[in-house]
Amino acid sequence: MRFSLTPQDNSFYDLFSQQSAHLVQGSALLTEVLGADAEARVQLGKDMKDLEHAADESTHEILRKVNSSFITPFDREDIYSLASNLDDCMDHMESAVDRIVLYQIGHLPDGVAGQVEVLVRMSELTAEAMPRLRSMKDLAEYWIEINRLENQGDQVYRRLLAELFDGDLKATAILKLKDVVEGLEHAVDAFETVAHTVESIAVKES
Numbered sequence: 001m002r003f004s005l006t007p008q009d010n011s012f013y014d015l016f017s018q019q020s021a022h023l024v025q026g027s028a029l030l031t032e033v034l035g036a037d038a039e040a041r042v043q044l045g046k047d048m049k050d051l052e053h054a055a056d057e058s059t060h061e062i063l064r065k066v067n068s069s070f071i072t073p074f075d076r077e078d079i080y081s082l083a084s085n086l087d088d089c090m091d092h093m094e095s096a097v098d099r100i101v102l103y104q105i106g107h108l109p110d111g112v113a114g115q116v117e118v119l120v121r122m123s124e125l126t127a128e129a130m131p132r133l134r135s136m137k138d139l140a141e142y143w144i145e146i147n148r149l150e151n152q153g154d155q156v157y158r159r160l161l162a163e164l165f166d167g168d169l170k171a172t173a174i175l176k177l178k179d180v181v182e183g184l185e186h187a188v189d190a191f192e193t194v195a196h197t198v199e200s201i202a203v204k205e206s
Contacts, residue, residue, distance in 0.1 A: 044101075119184065
């Protein structure tokens with residue numbers, strides 16, 4: 001049965017908040033992975049995959065709601081984009097953890113912790129910003145800080161790559177670590193894309 005959703009209905013906002021809460025959990029799991037041994041990482045990888053599935057379901061719920069709603073709180077395409085971009089953040093974090101487990105990587109370079117710290121902060125800021133979509137107010141500080149963090153993440157990423165290729169690691173080890181580091185960089189970029197989407201929505205609705 002189709003139903004109309006008025007702009008006052010909080011369902012979309014609640015679902016966006018739910019999506020962003022998954023991201024906070026995901027970045028917390030990433031932090032646990034850093035200091036875990038091989039056996040613990042296997043379980044954390046399973047936990048991350050379960051979380052990614054939960055995040056997918058939140059995304060699909062938003063898309064189903066858009067398709068069954070006559071009125072949406074803001075532009076349908078923007079709702080699609082925001083839901084998809086939030087989902088990308090989780091996908092990239094889960095992929096990085098999966099590679100760490102599959103490649104049986106032992107020691108991770110210190111710079112990886114720097115990437116994860118950036119992702120933790122980005123996820124927290126994103127979760128704090130989602131409820132403010134209701135009013136479209138006080139969001140500028142969010143996307144400005146996300147942009148600053150993305151620049152910080154880029155610097156960490158470039159230093160990591162330089163260290164990988166300047167060291168004495170075997171070629172196979174370099175390729176595995178590079179894959180993980182790039183996956184985390186993609187996650188950082190995905191969070192910035194979310195912030196750009198929010199900024200675009202806020203400008204349209206102002």
